[in-house]
Amino acid sequence: MTNTIALEVKNLNAYFGDFRAVKDINLTYHKNTVNAIIGPSGCGKSTYIRCLNRIHEEVEDASVKGEVILGGKNIYAENADPVEVRKHIGMVFQKPNPFPSMSIFDNVTIGPKLWGEKDRTKLEEITENCLKKAALWDEVKDKLHQDGTSLSGGQQQRLCIARTLAIDPPIILMDEPTSALDPIATVKIEDLMNEIKKEYTVIVVTHNMQQARRIADYTSFFVLGDLIEHGLTSDIFTNPKEKKTEDYISGNFG
Amino acid sequence: MKIPYSKQDQYVYTALRFFSLVVVCLLIAIIFQLFMASKLAFDEFGLSFVTDDFWNPVDDEFGALAFIFGTVVTSILALLIAGPVSVFVAIYTNEFLPKKIASVLGLFVELIAAIPSIVFGLWGLYYLAPFVKNFLAPFLKKYLGFLPFFQGSSFGIGILTAAIILAIMIIPTITSVCREVFKSIPNLRKEAALGLGATKYEMVKIAILKPSFSGIMGALVLGLGRALGETMAVAMVIGNNPVISSSLFSAGATMASVMANEYAEADSELHLSALCYVGLLLFVVTFFVNLMARTIVWNNSRKSKR
Numbered sequence: 001m002t003n004t005i006a007l008e009v010k011n012l013n014a015y016f017g018d019f020r021a022v023k024d025i026n027l028t029y030h031k032n033t034v035n036a037i038i039g040p041s042g043c044g045k046s047t048y049i050r051c052l053n054r055i056h057e058e059v060e061d062a063s064v065k066g067e068v069i070l071g072g073k074n075i076y077a078e079n080a081d082p083v084e085v086r087k088h089i090g091m092v093f094q095k096p097n098p099f100p101s102m103s104i105f106d107n108v109t110i111g112p113k114l115w116g117e118k119d120r121t122k123l124e125e126i127t128e129n130c131l132k133k134a135a136l137w138d139e140v141k142d143k144l145h146q147d148g149t150s151l152s153g154g155q156q157q158r159l160c161i162a163r164t165l166a167i168d169p170p171i172i173l174m175d176e177p178t179s180a181l182d183p184i185a186t187v188k189i190e191d192l193m194n195e196i197k198k199e200y201t202v203i204v205v206t207h208n209m210q211q212a213r214r215i216a217d218y219t220s221f222f223v224l225g226d227l228i229e230h231g232l233t234s235d236i237f238t239n240p241k242e243k244k245t246e247d248y249i250s251g252n253f254g
Numbered sequence: 255m256k257i258p259y260s261k262q263d264q265y266v267y268t269a270l271r272f273f274s275l276v277v278v279c280l281l282i283a284i285i286f287q288l289f290m291a292s293k294l295a296f297d298e299f300g301l302s303f304v305t306d307d308f309w310n311p312v313d314d315e316f317g318a319l320a321f322i323f324g325t326v327v328t329s330i331l332a333l334l335i336a337g338p339v340s341v342f343v344a345i346y347t348n349e350f351l352p353k354k355i356a357s358v359l360g361l362f363v364e365l366i367a368a369i370p371s372i373v374f375g376l377w378g379l380y381y382l383a384p385f386v387k388n389f390l391a392p393f394l395k396k397y398l399g400f401l402p403f404f405q406g407s408s409f410g411i412g413i414l415t416a417a418i419i420l421a422i423m424i425i426p427t428i429t430s431v432c433r434e435v436f437k438s439i440p441n442l443r444k445e446a447a448l449g450l451g452a453t454k455y456e457m458v459k460i461a462i463l464k465p466s467f468s469g470i471m472g473a474l475v476l477g478l479g480r481a482l483g484e485t486m487a488v489a490m491v492i493g494n495n496p497v498i499s500s501s502l503f504s505a506g507a508t509m510a511s512v513m514a515n516e517y518a519e520a521d522s523e524l525h526l527s528a529l530c531y532v533g534l535l536l537f538v539v540t541f542f543v544n545l546m547a548r549t550i551v552w553n554n555s556r557k558s559k560r
């Protein structure tokens with residue numbers, strides 16, 4: 001059974017200076033699942049997900065306590081290298097952030113290039129593959145050498161997804177990947193998550209509860225840095241154990 | 255329909271128009287005066303003034319090539335030294351130091367800009383020149399002596415010393431502009447690089463240096479502009495000998511330094527006029543350097559916006 005576990009979070013706490021934004025989270029994520037995180041604005045969803053690939057600590061004065069176990073190893077162990085961690089746990093950010101003055105092709109291949117992949121055909125293969133997975137290939141295949149920032153917001157977000165897929169991480173974190181997208185692009189991204197879970201484990205923050213219902217196998221509900229409830233999406237939405245969860249999903253929260 | 259300006263707006267508008275006109279008129283007046291003052295030398299030597307390298311006030315024979323050479327070489331050399339140092343300092347303070355320490359360090363760097371030119375000159379004369387003479391020059395000669403730039407022996411003052419002084423003087427300008435440029439890069443782009451498994455150094459390369467190319471160029475231009483026109487400190491340490499030598503240890507003179515040194519003592523009309531001609535040339539050189547660099551920056555920012 002252990003080999004179905006993708007990521008295990010133990011007593012995770014995140015701080016901004018003295019402010020504890022994420023409190024004692026314990027969660028287990030299984031391989032080949034989509035896991036949604038929902039909760040009111042400011043409840044620490046972004047902060048939490050950013051702890052999972054050690055990006056949180058890049059913020060000035062921010063710190064983390066607790067363990068995140070990936071493949072039997074704690075990514076917060078003293079000898080763990082954050083750079084190495086991030087190669088295994090990719091992240092798509094809330095706002096599209098392609099690199100300016102870099103072509104679409106360069107944007108997608110930057111990860112593999114960083115680790116020394118130089119073979120042009122291989123890189124082209126990766127580009128086509130990942131852009132197809134991100135449902136962007138048809139729109140950009142004729143202009144791969146244009147600047148990445150020349151694309152529309154929604155296309156940029158899919159470009160960022162392709163860029164993350166290119167590093168081929170077993171776990172992909174997404175922070176509200178569709179909040180800036182129109183409904184059509186949103187559907188494409190949702191399809192994508194459904195598609196890529198065959199190969200990857202996806203953890204996604206979303207404000208859209210319909211979306212969580214559509215895409216997620218499991219859902220976690222956060223309030224003010226606390227994990228209120230975690231379980232099968234169908235249970236959370238139809239049969240929540242906690243009063244707070246019920247209030248939130250029925251729109252009566254607070 | 256055009257909305258008429260209110261009375262108050264009209265006053266403000268007229269005042270603004272007046273003052274911008276004053277600025278333009280001043281510029282034109284200065285150029286015109288410079289032309290008139292250098293007319294005598296221009297009639298005498300024509301354009302060969304630019305290509306002749308003798309400067310002999312006693313015989314009233316003047317050519318400015320040695321000064322042009324001195325200005326260009328010291329400025330470029332200063333830029334070569336100050337550019338990398340400034341970019342490095344800017345990156346280090348912005349990205350690798352805690353904010354509080356960074357702002358203190360930034361303040362110190364900016365304070366360098368507040369040191370008067372003449373103080374730099376004195377420091378150069380009493381401290382830097384002996385250092386160059388006793389340590390730097392022998393060191394360069396020992397390891398790079400096969401290059402034509404490090405031939406002969408150094409008396410301390412000279413092209414190299416002037417260039418180092420200039421470099422120190424333009425570091426604050428370049429550093430603070432670079433820091434602003436780097437600061438304008440949103441965090442989320444740095445995180446994008448880190449999130450892809452880039453090391454901090456790779457992040458600096460991808461997310462900071464690459465997109466900042468035109469900004470860095472802009473900073474270098476500002477530095478170069480300062481270096482080209484800097485007068486006092488250079489006049490004190492360059493040796494004021496209008497010769498063209500491939501060795502950086504040799505003494506030299508710049509366009510600005512010769513004006514500062516000789517203007518008060520010039521007794522012939524032609525000598526005075528020749529000095530004004532040098533001033534005109536300095537103006538032209540600075541103008542074109544700025545124009546060229548602005549074109550680079552403009553082209554580059556247009557390319558990266560596309």
Ligand SMILES: Nc1ncnc2c1ncn2[C@@H]1O[C@H](COP(=O)(O)OP(=O)(O)OP(=O)(O)O)[C@@H](O)[C@H]1O
Nearest residue numbers: 016019021039040041042043044045046047048059
């Ligand atoms: N850089 C920061 N410094 C200090 N406090 C921060 C910082 N970023 C976030 N916080 C605080 O941490 C808490 C959690 O923020 P976080 O961004 O994780 O919320 P979120 O659940 O992602 O909200 P949203 O749904 O609006 O994106 C908030 O109270 C916020 O004020």
Ligand SMILES: [Mg+2]
Nearest residue numbers: 045046047094
């Ligand atoms: Mg958020």
